Amino acid sequence: MLRELLNLFIIFFKIGLFSIGGGYVMLPMLRREMVEDRDWLSDAELIDYYAIAQATPGIIAINTATFVGYKRRGVWGALASTAGMVGPSLIIITIIAIFFARFQDEVVVQKALRGIRVAVAVLLSFTVASLIKKAVHGLQGVVLFIGAFIGVALLRLSPIPVLLTGAFIGLAAGALARRKHVDPENNGRGDQK
């Protein structure tokens, strides 16, 4: 038991250590560790967990780690996996934060930071563009995307009510679509041609 908890911690520590710039490298690494090397999960299970991780609140990498850990060894497994996943961040970022506070007022560092901010702006813009391509579809998607952008960027609304409004509109649209779909069958009017 303890041995497997330690194993879970080490595996997710390793994944945390190698996922640089977002969780996109996580799935291939997780597949290798869990499916190929250990036979702990099947491909279908892994994909299910990943899908649920994306559909629930929280960072996808943390959700996946929690899910896999729980399935292997219950609540303690979930804790061990999650602790492993955040371990590298805690260590590395703390070290950087200590040094950063010491050097951030140097002129050279200030200049370097201005260049770095430009790079961050460009990278983030590209990421947004690819996210739009992947997940903003149809009238509802476009209206919600533009509405959320204007609401937060220009009207300075807080993000949480904007997300809740999106959830509500999604639910309402779904209910409306279901009613449209069910009505002709129930009433036997046969709206279709």
Added chain:
Amino acid sequence: MSLLTIFAAFFKIGLFTIGGGLAAIPLLREELVAGGWVSGAEFIDMLAVSQSTPGPIGINMATYAGFKAASFPGSLAATAGMVAPSLIIIILIARFMRNFSDHPLVQNVLGGVRPAAIGLIAAAAWFVLSNSVLLMEHFPGTGWFELPAFTLGAVIALVYWKTKAYPVYYIVAGGLIGIFLF
């Protein structure tokens, strides 16, 4: 700032982060910049550090902000707050629900939340752009448009578009060029 306040602030952020660590950026900005924890420029520096070091961006940001607020105990409190909603919700789902992500109501909610979340990320990107390349509202005295920054941005965009290399390289290159350019 008390550790409980830090934990609660990041619990809220973790709870409303849907669809990956990037979705945490607008929430973090609201909490950290509007809440007065860090300045706008400092927020972008944190983003740069978080993007170019190992670990999920959201966790890196939480660790960093927590450290700034209350040293090492602060980074532990922030990170614990950020992952606590995941632990609770995922364990409940793993225990009690099957086919959660296929449920029509879940699909409907996500159909509304996902595009809105991307709109929020776009707003955060706009904030970063306006603080580094375009309007410069947080760097008084430089005017609203700065040619060196804009040129550097255009060059990075062109190279990234052509090569799509690892983000870390662009952050390092931006830093090195910045030393000579500004």
